[in-house]
Amino acid sequence: GAGVSQSPSNKVTEKGKDVELRCDPISGHTALYWYRQSLGQGLEFLIYFQGNSAPDKSGLPSDRFSAERTGGSVSTLTIQRTQQEDSAVYLCASSQPGLGAAEQYFGPGTRLTVT
Amino acid sequence: RKEVEQDPGPFNVPEGATVAFNCTYSNSASQSFFWYRQDCRKEPKLLMSVYSSGNEDGRFTAQLNRASQYISLLIRDSKLSDSATYLCVVTSNFGNEKLTFGTGTRLTIIP
Numbered sequence: 001g002a003g004v005s006q007s008p009s010n011k012v013t014e015k016g017k018d019v020e021l022r023c024d025p026i027s028g029h030t031a032l033y034w035y036r037q038s039l040g041q042g043l044e045f046l047i048y049f050q051g052n053s054a055p056d057k058s059g060l061p062s063d064r065f066s067a068e069r070t071g072g073s074v075s076t077l078t079i080q081r082t083q084q085e086d087s088a089v090y091l092c093a094s095s096q097p098g099l100g101a102a103e104q105y106f107g108p109g110t111r112l113t114v115t
Numbered sequence: 116r117k118e119v120e121q122d123p124g125p126f127n128v129p130e131g132a133t134v135a136f137n138c139t140y141s142n143s144a145s146q147s148f149f150w151y152r153q154d155c156r157k158e159p160k161l162l163m164s165v166y167s168s169g170n171e172d173g174r175f176t177a178q179l180n181r182a183s184q185y186i187s188l189l190i191r192d193s194k195l196s197d198s199a200t201y202l203c204v205v206t207s208n209f210g211n212e213k214l215t216f217g218t219g220t221r222l223t224i225i226p
Contacts, residue, residue, distance in 0.1 A: 033213065042119075042218035043159065043202070056213060091158060093214075104214060106158035 002026065004107035006092050012113045013082055021077045021110045025094030032075050033095075033104060034067060038088040046090075049075060082114045116141055121203050121217035129225050132193050136220045138203030139185045148179055150188050151202040153219065159202055162188075190222075198224045 005024040013019050025032050034046040045059040049069045060066070064082075069075040079086055089111050093104040121138045128134045140148075148165035163170065165177040165186050176189040186203055203217040 035214075035216075040218075043214070043216040045213040045215065048213055059213070103161050106160070108158050 004092055004094055004105050006090075006107040006110050008110055009108065010111045010113075012115060015084060015114055016081055018078065018080045019082055019112065021079075021090050021112070023075045023077070023092030023094075023107060025073065025075070025092070026096075026105055027073075029094035029096050029105075030072060031095045031097060031104075032069060033093045034075070034077050035091045035093065036088045037091060037109070041088075043091065046077070079112075082112075084114045087112055087114045117217075118142055118215050119203055119205055119217040121220050123218055124221040126220065126222045127225055128193055128222065130193060130195060133189065133191045134193055134222065135187060135189045136201055136203075136222075137185055137187050138217050139183075140203075140205045140215075141184070142205070142207060142215075143184065144207055145184075145205040147206040148177075148186050149204040149214075150175075150177060150186075151204055151216075153200045153202055155199075159216075162201070193224045195224050195226060198222060 007022045030051055032049040035043045036046055037043045047054055047067050048056040051072045052069050064080045067077045089109040091106050091109045093106045095104045119140050150162040151159040152162045153159040163172050163177050165179045167179050169178045174191045178187045200219040200221045202219045204214045206212045
């Protein structure tokens with residue numbers, strides 16, 4: 001079946017512009033996560049959705065970052081007034097709750113470059 | 116101190132050799148442990164979960180030492196296709212919870 005998809009795959013934007021990144025999770029997965037991977041850094045948690053609500057937003061680096069999820073499916077991560085330090089690969093993952101630790105399936109990511 | 120620490124490598128290992136990675140974590144409340152594999156410019160993929168009793172999957176063996184708060188991954192009879200970055204991952208809860216990643220250990224298998 002279809003995996004997690006993300007769009008766009010690459011985005012180049014000028015400093016100060018807003019960007020929207022989209023994630024389509026695996027159908028039926030109620031949990032959705034956003035992570036960020038900067039050059040030379042590990043993956044960094046940003047936000048977690050269970051259904052349409054976000055019980056954990058602790059990783060969002062500033063109030064320029066926001067995310068929403070509608071219909072328990074698609075999620076959008078928005079970065080306002082982008083800065084050069086926002087350049088990174090933004091990865092989305094989804095999982096299905098169950099007993100024990102749930103495997104998270106990652107999308108291919110959106111590579112964001114802020115010039 | 117980072118929550119999950121790994122030796123970044125690189126490890127350059129001849130084909131057929133055995134290689135081992137360790138990882139330490141700082142949160143004693145961590146509940147679940149994993150090794151993920153990430154190929155160059157690709158997304159991470161789950162390699163294996165790590166259980167308290169240790170577990171094996173083909174050429175791969177994972178161990179967990181809760182007392183010392185470290186996790187290990189052993190790869191036997193390494194193949195060229197094992198070249199990748201190996202990410203040590205922990206969570207503090209079962210089920211839906213954020214993954215905390217190490218920065219990864221880069222492995223290159225040399226023909």
